[in-house]
Amino acid sequence: MTPASAPSPPPSPTPSPLSSPPSAPPASLPVRALTPADLTACLDLAAEHGWTREEHKWRLLLTAGQGLGIDAPDRPGTLLATLVLTSYGETHRCIGMVLVAARFARRGVGRHLMRHALDSCGAAAVFLTATANGRPLYEQLGFAPVGTVTTLRGTFTGAAPAPAPAGTVLRAATAADIPAILAYDRPVFGADRTELLTRLPAFADQILVAHAPGGRLTGYAAAWPNETTTVIGPALADDQPTARALVASLAAGAPMPVRFDVDPRHPGLADWLRANGLTGDYVCTLMVRGAPDLPGDIDRRFAPLSVALG
Incomplete structure (x- = not known):
């Protein structure tokens, strides 16, 4: 049998549009x-x-x-x-x-x-939180690692107390506090997130502010619902004792297990959260392109609003 007279092979099956991606680049x-x-x-x-x-x-x-x-x-x-x-x-x-x-x-x-x-x-400088799978791509695109964040979850027990500094008052925020929150947030976060924070009262279940004896704002934090957890963030404060007091107060009123994304540059914070019932070891990498580090003051920035938002 010559090649000219050999039977043609059966046609290849047509890929199902629901199972195979198209060939377009x-x-x-x-x-x-x-x-x-x-x-x-x-x-x-x-x-x-x-x-x-x-x-x-x-x-x-x-x-x-x-x-x-x-x-x-x-x-x-x-x-x-x-x-x-x-x-x-x-x-x-x-x-x-x-x-x-x-x-x-x-x-x-x-x-x-x-x-x-x-x-x-x-x-503009660009930052993101990378999973292990995404990090290689981001490095190829010019992002550099500048830190990590670990996600902790669990029912907050309150077993490890968190007293606020002497004279500090914690209370629920009101609409009248928004200007002071925005003014406090700008240098700590390091950029203007007015468009985001003005949506926080409608987004969060709770927002607390901390005041020093003279009335100066020394921190604020929020808790918001996310399907199976109550996320605590953002959390900004003059010092870790104030941050812990804000977090403990929010967590005590949380209707679901708590999630907190902790930065290891705050010594002892993760250990305190674990002592209060939170667990986890899921670590992501903080990455920046176009700047040497994340904006703002890490010493006063204790938790992001969300890892998707910083």
């Missing part, structure tokens, strides 16, 4: 702005990665920040990738919620989306 996939109308698609993509469906947090992210996404060409109505870029004045940007559908992993989608976001940042 990832860099050709358009990036678009996300809106609150994309909330369900964001939650679905997060759930694919084993994350809880953090609807409350995503609503804040998509309104206080700029969501960016890539529509899935093989599954209409879903997202292939997400990223949230939050601006803090003209000087700083924070990147969070970088997610890529598993079927598109290692095809350059994350890099494509990150480059799109970074191109929009201009000269």
Whole structure:
């Protein structure tokens, strides 16, 4: 039998559009702005990665920040990738919620989306919290590690007391406290996050402020609900005793187990939280591009609002 007369091989099966990604180069996939109308698609993509469906947090992210996404060409109505870029004045940007559908992993989608976001940042310094899986990509894009954060969770027992400094008064914040909170936050956080913090009263279950005997604000902290935990953050204070007192008061009233993202640059804080029932060893890396370190005063910044927001 000659090659000309040999029977043709059977045709290759056509890949199912629901099981195989399209052949278009990832860099050709358009990036678009996300809106609150994309909330369900964001939650679905997060759930694919084993994350809880953090609807409350995503609503804040998509309104206080700029969501960016890539529509899935093989599954209409879903997202292939997400990223949230939050601006803090003209000087700083924070990147969070970088997610890529598993079927598109290692095809350059994350890099494509990150480059799109970074191109929009201009000269602003950019920071993020990286998982072990994401860190190599971020290093290739010019981010440098500057620290770590460990996530602790559990029912706060109060077994290790946290007395406030003598004369310090803790109380629930009111709308009248917002200007003082913003003024306190700016030098401690190191950038202007007015757009985010003005949303905090509607977002958080509790906000506490600490005052010195003369009435000067010496710290504030908030607690907000996130599906299965009460997250404590942000937490800013003049010193660790004040921070611990704020955290203990918020945790004592938490309706769910507490989550706290602790920076090891605060000696003894993690040990105190563990002594009060929190556990965990999930460590992420703090990374910065375009600046030598995170902005602000780490000595007074005890917890982020969220690792996705700084």
